Amino acid sequence: MTELLLTGGRVLRPDLTVERADVLVSQDSGEIVAVDEPGALDGDDELDAESGLVIPGLVNAHTHVAMTMLRGLADDKPLDAWLREDVWPVEAELTPEDIRAGAELGLVEMIRSGTTALSDMYFEVEEIAEAVDQAGMRAVLGFTAVTVGKDEEGARADLQESLDVAKRLDGAADGRIKTTFQPHSLTTVGEGYLREFVPEAFDAGLSMHFHANETRDEVTPILDERGVRPLAYAEEVGLLDGDAYVAHGVHVDESEIDLLAETDTGVAHCPASNMKLASGMAPVQDLLDAGVTVGIGTDGAASNNDLDMFDEMRDAAMLGKLAADDASAVDAGTVVEMATANGADLLGFDSGRIEAGANADLAVIDLDAPHLTPAHDLVSHLAYAVRGSDVRHTVCDGEVLMRDRTVEVFDEAAVRERAAERAAALVERAED
Ligand SMILES: N[C@@H](CCSC[C@H]1O[C@@H](n2cnc3c(=O)[nH]cnc32)[C@H](O)[C@@H]1O)C(=O)O
Ligand SMILES: [Zn+2]
Incomplete structure (x- = not known):
């Protein structure tokens, strides 16, 4: 054929x-x-x-595909409490097999709703890469480094792993897989580590992807401690030097919007997650007017709670209008472009x-x-x-x-069954 x-x-x-x-x-x-x-x-x-x-095919510009395993496990909480009290303790129990099962489930869900490419942040990335290879989809993958709560050795190992995974998996699955270097966020990775590892990632020619300005609680500590806005800090440590896109970009002021435009840094807008965690409303029309490339992402299934990009387009249009206080903002054609051509542009694929x-x-x-x-x-x-x-x-x-x-690329019933069984066992382990 x-x-x-x-x-x-x-x-x-x-x-x-x-x-x-x-x-x-x-x-x-x-x-x-x-x-x-x-x-x-x-x-x-x-x-x-x-x-x-x-x-x-639709492009999901920011997700954690294996988080389907946590779908519906902890709802109705703000980001910080949700991550620390619910998500991270359960994620600590995830095995490579769980992540494989969760990734396959998420990819099946995406295929069934017309998504052909995704940008993912997680760990056990080899498992996710194999699932993407089998799915026949395109993806930008990476290992997400977190240093809060870790000793020096553990923190450095995380950042090194993010560099290594990005180098190792780039071009996998006959070029359908690309990679990014991924510090989790500006508040969950320490400054010293960013100053050391970000230039290394830049020198290696790696693209970068991280969470930024998602909640007000992420902006205030940086402003208080350093006297500058988070994205100015990101620029200072070199995160905006190369090919970069941030997830969320909710609480960005005018100076940060200009900075994104000047440095050609993209934004993966996640409207459902931003509404569900009550993180806030991203100024999407302002970002677009300034010339920033904005794609759309579902974020993980635990903060959405599905991976349907049609839902996400609708949410992006609705929330964009509320944020701008203008019914003509973020119109239908704009969200369709965001979910196709813009997303492909952020991920670096000639699709969309x-x-x-x-x-x-x-x-x-x-x-x-x-x-x-x-x-x-x-x-x-x-x-x-x-x-x-x-x-x-x-x-x-x-x-x-x-x-x-x-x-055609997975036995869908088997994927669902395996994920459901593993998710149940995971929660039992986490409760012990
Ligand atoms: N948990 C690992 C590595 C992080 S993977 C990426 C992380 O992003 C988390 N995550 C999911 N959605 C969001 C979000 O909206 N903002 C910030 N982090 C998120 C997700 O639960 C996962 O823990 C560690 O601590 O070493
Ligand atoms: Zn995220």
Whole structure:
């Protein structure tokens, strides 16, 4: 099988117009070969896009995919208490096998809701990489270093591991996996460690990804201690020197928005997590107006509680309007771009647009549904009305990951069962 034809549907083009067209993709190169009028192209195999809309596969710009294991375990708390009292004690009990099971579960959930690429922060990254390889998806992975509560040796080992993993796994899964150097956040990694290891990561040419300005409690201590805003501090220690994107960026002032724009530092906006943990409202329209590249992420399943990027687009649009006090802010087309082209840009993949030469990362939405009728504006539907369960097929790198809602790359029932069993045992261990 070398060429696959998505036929009979409508196609979302990079300028956000929709036209009736067929899409031909190469399974050898993993790229889109051509987009042409219905019937003009031939393939060796076909995917039926009749009464469907072909869109770029969605890009989840910030998640902790294995945290599906903690879904619904601890809700209704603010970030700091949630991490320290609930999440970290349970995460301390996670085995590599648990992380593999949680990652597979999360990837199946993503495939079923049209996501083809993710940016992940976690540990036991080899397990996550193997799951991504099997899933046939694209990912930016990394080992997240935390130094609070660790002695000097443990702290240094964490940062060294983050460097080593980023070097080791870059280019894995035939280039579908890239990596980032990942200090967890500006308050959970000590200054001395940042000053030592960040330049090393920069010299090694690594991209960087970290949590920043997520809650007010992360801003105040830095301001009090150093007299500068967190992102000014991040710049001082070299975190904005190279190719970097931060998760959240909720509590950023004008000077920090300018700094992000000047240093070409992107933001992975996580609206559901920000609402659920009551972290605050990111000034997304201001960031976009300043020229900052903003993608959308679900964050982990324990603070969302699902990995459905359609939900996330809707949340981003709604919260962006509230934050700007302006119903025209963060409009439908903008969130669709954030979840596709912008996300791909942050992750460094040539995906997120349906055009010859781009990566063949696609999803087909079934439009035959009451909640998608009538079809005045399909971009509006993508932002406000489509659900993950409306995805009929998912394709990444030219390969079919889900056909007619059957996941082809995993035994879905086995993945669910294994994750449920391991999650139950995990909680029992954590309670002992
Ligand atoms: N827990 C490990 C390494 C951290 S992995 C990345 C961490 O980010 C945590 N995390 C998940 N969501 C958020 C968030 O919104 N903000 C900050 N951290 C988060 C997640 O639970 C996980 O512990 C250690 O202490 O050595
Ligand atoms: Zn996070």
